[in-house]
Amino acid sequence: SAVISQKPSRDICQRGTSLTIQCQVDSQVTMMFWYRQQPGQSLTLIATANQGSEATYESGFVIDKFPISRPNLTFSTLTVSNMSPEDSSIYLCSVEGQGSYGYTFGSGTRLTVV
Amino acid sequence: DQQVKQNSPSLSVQEGRISILNCDYTNSMFDYFLWYKKYPAEGPTFLISISSIKDKNEDGRFTVFLNKSAKHLSLHIVPSQPGDSAVYFCAASYSRDKYIFGTGTRLKVLA
Numbered sequence: 467s468a469v470i471s472q473k474p475s476r477d478i479c480q481r482g483t484s485l486t487i488q489c490q491v492d493s494q495v496t497m498m499f500w501y502r503q504q505p506g507q508s509l510t511l512i513a514t515a516n517q518g519s520e521a522t523y524e525s526g527f528v529i530d531k532f533p534i535s536r537p538n539l540t541f542s543t544l545t546v547s548n549m550s551p552e553d554s555s556i557y558l559c560s561v562e563g564q565g566s567y568g569y570t571f572g573s574g575t576r577l578t579v580v
Numbered sequence: 581d582q583q584v585k586q587n588s589p590s591l592s593v594q595e596g597r598i599s600i601l602n603c604d605y606t607n608s609m610f611d612y613f614l615w616y617k618k619y620p621a622e623g624p625t626f627l628i629s630i631s632s633i634k635d636k637n638e639d640g641r642f643t644v645f646l647n648k649s650a651k652h653l654s655l656h657i658v659p660s661q662p663g664d665s666a667v668y669f670c671a672a673s674y675s676r677d678k679y680i681f682g683t684g685t686r687l688k689v690l691a
Contacts (some may be wrong), residue, residue: 467626470623472623475621486661500624506589506683506685508582508584508669508680508682508683508684509624509669509671511678511679513659514678558623558624560623563626565621568614568616568626568629568671568673569626569678569679570626571616571623571625572623573621573623574621574622574623576621576672
């Protein structure tokens, strides 16, 4: 399965600022997915990023708050904009697994907004 | 509206005994289910899956059971080992490109 490098692994940010999370995959993939896990909550899909097209956002998530780039088939970024303490979460990128293996996830970015 | 529910946030089991983690879902259209394991500071890793045409899938110490009429699946770990201590997520899909995750159950296997 694909190997995903995600960074930063954690950050503490001031409210009102923005943070860009990077995700690098060791193989070319069509779709990359960005998830959020708020404390005590399930993993929630933010958006699907396809190379060469606009990301598709899930209900409750908007491009102005979570802009995504997908410049090529191995890389994507997610920006958390104008952060507030409610954005404190773990953010994970993922790609489709092979066969019956669902998704492969990066190690996540633990974001704390103060 | 939580379509996939893991009602037990935590579970403690003695080493060598069976661990049973439960998951309930509400959408009868779900036809594919997965279990993931997550260690601290790591992303979730795939553990085992089952499609709706089966009621059981086994992989070594891990077995997943699916009861479609009850909209319930469970993960059995036998025998449980301290290295199994982690958070376990179930996930469900009806299109295999979007998965709905439960909130997770933290398993602690006591030596």
